[in-house]
Amino acid sequence: MHMKKTMLMLAILLTGLVYPVVAYGGEMKEMNDPGSKNREMERGMWKDRWEKTDDSDESGESRYQNPERIHIEVEIYSNWSKVEVKVNDTESEFRLNTVNTEKIISAIVNETGLSRNTVENNIRIEIKGDSDDSWKYFRGREKVREKIEEHRELMEKREKMKEQYLKKYSETRQMYQKMKHRGLGDPVVFNATKGYVAFGIDFVISHLDSLELRILDLGLNDSQNLSSDISSIRSELEYWRGVITNSSTPQELRDNVSAFSKEWKTLRVKITVITGKVLSLKLINVIEQAEGSSLKLELKISELEDKGMDTTSIREAYSRYLERLSSAKEHAQRSVEHFDMALGSDDLSNAMNHFALGKSEYAKAMSEVKKSFKDLKQIFREYRDALKEIKAGGGSE
Numbered sequence: 001m002h003m004k005k006t007m008l009m010l011a012i013l014l015t016g017l018v019y020p021v022v023a024y025g026g027e028m029k030e031m032n033d034p035g036s037k038n039r040e041m042e043r044g045m046w047k048d049r050w051e052k053t054d055d056s057d058e059s060g061e062s063r064y065q066n067p068e069r070i071h072i073e074v075e076i077y078s079n080w081s082k083v084e085v086k087v088n089d090t091e092s093e094f095r096l097n098t099v100n101t102e103k104i105i106s107a108i109v110n111e112t113g114l115s116r117n118t119v120e121n122n123i124r125i126e127i128k129g130d131s132d133d134s135w136k137y138f139r140g141r142e143k144v145r146e147k148i149e150e151h152r153e154l155m156e157k158r159e160k161m162k163e164q165y166l167k168k169y170s171e172t173r174q175m176y177q178k179m180k181h182r183g184l185g186d187p188v189v190f191n192a193t194k195g196y197v198a199f200g201i202d203f204v205i206s207h208l209d210s211l212e213l214r215i216l217d218l219g220l221n222d223s224q225n226l227s228s229d230i231s232s233i234r235s236e237l238e239y240w241r242g243v244i245t246n247s248s249t250p251q252e253l254r255d256n257v258s259a260f261s262k263e264w265k266t267l268r269v270k271i272t273v274i275t276g277k278v279l280s281l282k283l284i285n286v287i288e289q290a291e292g293s294s295l296k297l298e299l300k301i302s303e304l305e306d307k308g309m310d311t312t313s314i315r316e317a318y319s320r321y322l323e324r325l326s327s328a329k330e331h332a333q334r335s336v337e338h339f340d341m342a343l344g345s346d347d348l349s350n351a352m353n354h355f356a357l358g359k360s361e362y363a364k365a366m367s368e369v370k371k372s373f374k375d376l377k378q379i380f381r382e383y384r385d386a387l388k389e390i391k392a393g394g395g396s397e
Helices: 003-015 020-024 026-043 099-110 116-122 140-182 187-218 223-245 250-306 311-345 348-391
Strands: 070-076 081-087 090-096 123-127 136-139
Touching: 026 090, 070 099, 070 116, 081 099, 090 099, 090 123, 099 123, 116 123, 136 250, 140 223, 187 223, 187 250, 223 250, 311 348
Parallel strands: 070 123
Antiparallel strands: 070 081, 081 090, 123 136
8 A cells, every 4th residue: 555655646746757846836937928028129129229211101110122241140149149240330249048959040040130041141150168279160041050950859859758758657657556465575566666655756757858958058057056956866766766676675675666756845845946046047148138238228318318308207117127127136136045945945835935936936936027028028119109200200300
């Protein structure tokens, strides 16, 4: 009976790890929303970065008419990238918190308005800081796509491993369920039980491998510590896998599975905490990018004032926008602090408490970010209205 309860618990826990955040609540899934909104916001802020052609649309979005000279250079560091873009006589530089080639290209397309085909054909990527202190170069569509394909193949390999372990886990679990009435004294049941637990652990380890790859791909500021946390959990799981598979008697197997189940409760929370920390760090990146672009808004408002426009309401919205970004950043940073304390705790109750506090702070940060986007929409709307009024002769030069 004890063994049945233990195995059922393990099955539920392992299944819940496919998407760890879902197992603990819905707030953290909201990160998908501000990610896309932030890209729209950033693109709006960069609309006037380039010299416009006579064929620019009403929003100011540059639509290049066969630009003569295009130079796109990217320097990739350990967890971030520096981008320099030159179009004809116009230059621009910006930083991206990613080292993924495909994401870099997409960001350049969003930032500049250039077509993806143009970016791929003119990009030059320089990888800096290799272990041998050498510089590596690759340029053009062929090499870029080669790097993208390498990344995709690695991700696909990790996902296939997860599927294989999940399949083996399910098969051995079904075998155990059919034969468990015969007792662990039966060699077939004994081996099926060990395989059932071992493949479940393998599945969790493969999930951690995929999670680590995604974290490194994001280029987060704390990615090294996150990798260290994942390595620690992975090592403990590998230890328990060895203990369980090396069990030689039914009683030894019962004792080892029981001991692992107690440890697994804490490990499960920590895996979920890592996911929460990743979301918080991503949100901080979004906020910092918005803060870095705020000077553009300030300059645009000042330009309206120079033309004699009343910008009182825009200024008020702009002040609220900055205050909410600041508040959101503080909450997000506090959530990271709580997640770190949860990861550093060996006490299950304490870890769960800090996880709950971190999740609460993340929810508050998300709420502030959403409010800030409403302020940003108001700023853009009133700015467009002011431009139309100036065009109609309502402003004074």
